[in-house]
Amino acid sequence: MPDDTTGSNAGSSNASTSNEGDEYQSVDFIRSRVEEDIAAGTYGGRVQTRFPPEPNGFLHIGHAKSIFLNFGIAEEYDGSCFLRFDDTNPETEDISYVAAIEEDLEWLGVTPSGPARFASDYFEQIYEWAESLIERGLAYVDDQDAETISTQRGGFGQPGIESPNRDQPAEEALGLFRQMRDGAFEDGARVLRARIDMQSDNMWLRDPVLYRIRRVPHHRTDDRWVIYPTYDWAHGQSDAIEGTTHSLCTLEFVDHRALYDWCLDHLDLPGDKPNQNEFARLNITHTVLSKRVLRSLVEGGHVDGWDDARMPTIRGMRRRGYPATAIRGFVDRIGVAKTNSTVEVELLESFVRTELNSSSLRRMGVLKPLKLVITNWPEGEVVMVDAINNPENPDAGTRQVPFSGELWIEQDDFMLDPPKKYFRLTPGREVRLRAGFFVTATEAITDDDGNVIEVRCTYDPETRGGQAPDGRKVKATMHWVSASHAVDADVHLYDRLFSDSHPGADGEDPLTSVNPDSRETVSAKLEPALADVEPGQVVQFERLGYFAADLDDAGTFHRTVGLRDEWANIQKRKK
């Protein structure tokens, strides 16, 4: 289904509900809003969106939802989408994140319309607008401290208290504001506040702070400014300056919309007034998408870094081997709505599997090796057998794999006392070694504790290539690697980073449900062809899953995702 990678249909997950020939297409509430605006000629039919990250961290899959929404809408409606860095708080931001975010965007396959924009590019204009507000008695300079202002704001259902500075004459306010800009006051000594309504039910309308004093060098404007606009005083203006028509953000900003509108309604805008629409942010089971918690995972050493393969960051998923197209397919599939919801990780993984199933080469690798000795194999002989590279794609061709009398097989593929429905190797049973021969187990050698350390078998020379001339069948086909030709590699196997499906949902610290066994590293034996994979390339280890060669060290693999595993389900059910 999600195999349309041509981009022609990009972004529209739209389940067509058309009954014969009917062209009806269902669209989400945001797209219908866009379509209404186009139909009504609200912006002269123009559509412009933007993706506005703050450069203070790495992008994660929650951002991907917003990215594909914004860029997708621009594509679908022949509009444009800007990348704008919302850099109004120099305390937390850093230039390095700017580059990282642009890289991640590129990897995701979206292209902003033109160069990146920065809210800081608009500081002068935004400042002038503040003065215009003051001149009209719509803003004032407050010298009360943060705690006092907060207390005066009152509470839900409680009245607010007006600041003694609220009725400050415009000339005085203007003078003070200019002094703020000129650095006459200490950090935190004064703020500029909008004069709106201290009794509003909406807390964001109780005279919100527009400017604060911060003597922190900014990554772009350096020390040119000591006052910085807040999000609310910069965001809508930036949208307006750029010509944004639809400003999409997440649900926690619904209460800000009144303020967004208030600001824009009181300014002399260069063009049409953009409108803000909110959608639910993404949640995924067994996953956390809060920047704060992600940071504590990194800082607490629970993972190796922001790009650890277990992280839900774009970089992490990239290292893990998730194709960007799978991420987009997932995002398109989950849709966009106003309901707070939590998507199952399994859905994401299914998109990863579907994509990788058609694109990845098949290889053999043994994760937990057990020696298999073929007792009737001609001493020292090696034959090259032909193996299919990708049954989903005949054009991928075949490869030669060396087969010999001493092989590695998977420990799970042999059992002395097998349970019912176990189809694999067991004493006396014949199985197929993929692309090789039929073998029959004759003897198991155990150590003093009774663990099987080697299996002996005989092979049928007539079955070369995996077919018996007499047509007899086997119940299992197993992967293998010739011992003397095996390539050694470290392979990371991953389990959920959080054991709890909804980490932190019970009010607990999400870190308490971090899975201590989220990564298991094994020394695997791989077929020779696996020495040649490119960094970042994902291949299927047959019967085991998809594995990505590490970006920095191609001799290390990450299990991207396992294959669907019927046998595992059968065992799970028994427990």
Add this chain to the structure above:
RNA sequence: UCGGAGGUGGUGUAAUUGGUAACACAGCUGGUUCUGGUCCAGUCGUUGGGGGUUCAAGUCCUCCCCUCCGAGCCA
């Protein structure tokens, strides 16, 4: 306590605007198969609750319940 946004299968999203509740994932049955993969077929819901309008309600009215967000000089 006040304001706002929401509630459709195990999960997410739909339902041509009042007309047979659909698609995908997960699960389960069975079939196919040189991957217990892929693929194919089948199966899984009285739309948060009550009442009302109507030939007909997930969609309209009404009362109730539940969940989430909001009192940063963060975004």
